[in-house]
Amino acid sequence: MPLTLQPIIRLLLDDTGTTRIVATTSEDGSPYAVISPFLHLNHDGFFVHLELLETSITNRNLLRNLWFDRKAAINLTGKDGRSVLVKGVPVKAIISGPIFSEYYTKVRQAFGDADLSTVWLIKPVEIVNETYAERKIEEETQYPFSVHLDRLVNRKKSTQKKDRP
Amino acid sequence: MTQRGEVEHLNDIVAKYPEVPQLIILKTDVQRRGVFYTDSALSVLDEKKHSITGTHIFGTRDGKIAPRPESLLLRDGTSIITTPTAIEDNPYVVDLLYGQPYLFDGGEPIEEVDYWPAPAFYGKLTRSGIPMQKIVSARPQRLVINPHRYCTFWNNSNGCTFCDIVAQIKKGKKDLQIQVRPKADEIAEIVAEALNEPGRYSAVFLTSGSVINGTEPFDEEIDIYIEVFQELGKLFRTKKFPSQIIGTAYSEAQLERLYRQTGLMSYTADIEVLNEDLFNIHCPGKAEWIGYKEWKRRLVNAVDIFGRGFVNTGLVAGIELTTPHGFKTEDEALSRTLEEAEDLASQGVSTVYIVWSPRPDTVIGNQKNASLDYYIRLAKGLHELRVTYKLPIMFDDYRHCGNHPDTDLSRLLPF
Numbered sequence: 001m002p003l004t005l006q007p008i009i010r011l012l013l014d015d016t017g018t019t020r021i022v023a024t025t026s027e028d029g030s031p032y033a034v035i036s037p038f039l040h041l042n043h044d045g046f047f048v049h050l051e052l053l054e055t056s057i058t059n060r061n062l063l064r065n066l067w068f069d070r071k072a073a074i075n076l077t078g079k080d081g082r083s084v085l086v087k088g089v090p091v092k093a094i095i096s097g098p099i100f101s102e103y104y105t106k107v108r109q110a111f112g113d114a115d116l117s118t119v120w121l122i123k124p125v126e127i128v129n130e131t132y133a134e135r136k137i138e139e140e141t142q143y144p145f146s147v148h149l150d151r152l153v154n155r156k157k158s159t160q161k162k163d164r165p
Numbered sequence: 166m167t168q169r170g171e172v173e174h175l176n177d178i179v180a181k182y183p184e185v186p187q188l189i190i191l192k193t194d195v196q197r198r199g200v201f202y203t204d205s206a207l208s209v210l211d212e213k214k215h216s217i218t219g220t221h222i223f224g225t226r227d228g229k230i231a232p233r234p235e236s237l238l239l240r241d242g243t244s245i246i247t248t249p250t251a252i253e254d255n256p257y258v259v260d261l262l263y264g265q266p267y268l269f270d271g272g273e274p275i276e277e278v279d280y281w282p283a284p285a286f287y288g289k290l291t292r293s294g295i296p297m298q299k300i301v302s303a304r305p306q307r308l309v310i311n312p313h314r315y316c317t318f319w320n321n322s323n324g325c326t327f328c329d330i331v332a333q334i335k336k337g338k339k340d341l342q343i344q345v346r347p348k349a350d351e352i353a354e355i356v357a358e359a360l361n362e363p364g365r366y367s368a369v370f371l372t373s374g375s376v377i378n379g380t381e382p383f384d385e386e387i388d389i390y391i392e393v394f395q396e397l398g399k400l401f402r403t404k405k406f407p408s409q410i411i412g413t414a415y416s417e418a419q420l421e422r423l424y425r426q427t428g429l430m431s432y433t434a435d436i437e438v439l440n441e442d443l444f445n446i447h448c449p450g451k452a453e454w455i456g457y458k459e460w461k462r463r464l465v466n467a468v469d470i471f472g473r474g475f476v477n478t479g480l481v482a483g484i485e486l487t488t489p490h491g492f493k494t495e496d497e498a499l500s501r502t503l504e505e506a507e508d509l510a511s512q513g514v515s516t517v518y519i520v521w522s523p524r525p526d527t528v529i530g531n532q533k534n535a536s537l538d539y540y541i542r543l544a545k546g547l548h549e550l551r552v553t554y555k556l557p558i559m560f561d562d563y564r565h566c567g568n569h570p571d572t573d574l575s576r577l578l579p580f
């Protein structure tokens with residue numbers, strides 16, 4: 001993971017107000033995105049996504065991604081508008097053992113009578129800064145033709161003209 | 166074939182079937198060839214953390230009873246239920262790579278594996294002082310109970326040709342102090358303790374040898390299951406709970422009794438091989454007491470009681486190719502097997518297979534199992550039948566059993 005973005009990701013993940021989304025594609029390429037309320041980074045730098053339902057589309061898509069080495073996407077967006085997109089490969093599906101039991105207990109503490117199907121470990125392979133304020137500056141600097149002209153109009157001058165009958 | 170050749174063969178099959186996950190091909194090959202654990206691999210085996218061999222109803226390929234990992238887990242949560250195999254027989258090797266157990270072949274690291282985690286109840290004693298794991302064992306998500314470790318088909322030497330249950334119980338009695346018939350209340354005591362571990366189990370599984378005794382043959386076998394299930398039923402708040410038995414093929418009346426009087430949710434009666442002549446040869450006890458056509462008829466009848474997606478039958482894949490009676494080619498074996506499996510699937514019965522592991526104390530233990538190509542084609546074929554006939558198989562999948570490459574593929578079924 002690029003070191004420059006690691007602190008932002010950690011800050012976003014530490015903030016309970018951050019929206020966490022996991023997006024996958026099915027066999028035919030149909031997109032599918034879900035909120036992942038427990039999403040976090042583990043000590044080894046893998047994203048941990050808790051999949052509560054065995055037969056969910058996300059669970060199947062993640063399995064297909066692991067089997068065929070395909071990527072999923074994770075989006076983290078903070079209340080202040082900071083946003084990061086991470087592309088990653090699911091590398092492990094934990095269904096038993098102490099790590100599974102620990103998360104199973106956490107899920108049930110949070111949701112009551114809930115179940116846990118799989119603890120997914122997703123290895124980040126690419127990170128994109130999607131924070132609008134920063135991306136806007138980047139875009140307008142690198143791609144001046146992407147800007148609509150009305151935004152560049154000198155409003156002061158035209159207003160003065162308009163005022164004169 | 167050389168060890169190096171085996172690696173190339175695996176890669177050939179991976180390239181030939183790009184739609185089959187590499188991990189499932191690897192699992193199948195490991196089951197086919199077995200594993201050998203190096204001293205380093207065994208040095209990290211810790212009975213507090215890992216499941217260690219101990220209560221198998223059937224024997225090992227190297228004929229030894231010794232503490233080794235019960236089995237392995239792959240990264241996708243799939244189990245490799247495999248048996249320790251002598252190094253001379255060219256198995257995969259489990260060794261350490263940077264401290265992590267890893268599968269090796271021809272000296273090359275192939276894939277990381279984990280040893281099955283130890284259940285919390287292992288090491289505890291029942292009220293009568295018996296170590297709990299001598300009576301109940303566990304897979305990663307399933308409790309395993311063998312309420313009767315003897316098969317009466319062996320009374321007149323009509324046991325199955327691939328089976329070593331009797332030899333194993335003799336060894337087990339001597340080396341492991343395993344009981345042939347543990348008490349039902351003691352089983353329930355252990356299961357109650359096991360259920361204290363959060364999220365560890367998603368099914369209870371029972372299997373025994375066949376018991377011909379009773380007013381109607383196999384009544385006593387059913388009585389054994391009912392007695393245990395009724396004790397287990399006291400632990401759950403729902404009448405039915407996720408559970409499976411692998412039993413003999415029972416009559417309608419027997420199945421009704423079993424279903425009505427217990428919390429049992431799914432039913433398996435292993436036909437072992439899908440060909441009448443081969444069934445008669447390899448399963449003479451089943452042939453003597455029930456017969457091939459009747460076995461199939463009973464499976465189909467079970468669907469009316471348990472429902473579609475809750476009844477299946479298992480094959481010991483590879484015995485259909487053994488000499489001198491088996492199919493002469495893998496192509497013929499595959500088409501004949503899938504043809505009969507389709508007939509069952511069309512009537513709501515799934516077919517699953519295990520890779521036959523030739524073991525020393527069995528009649529056909531000196532023969533070889535089938536090629537990896539055959540096993541992959543069989544897995545695909547059985548899975549495709551479930552797709553065609555919309556047959557769910559969750560009760561016997563990677564989480565609830567882990568021993569069937571074909572049901573691993575069915576993890577992606579959309580129903």
Ligand code: SF4
Pocket residue numbers: 315316317318319323324325328329330373374375450
């Ligand atoms: S039915 Fe066959 S495989 Fe099963 S225990 Fe008896 S002899 Fe062994």
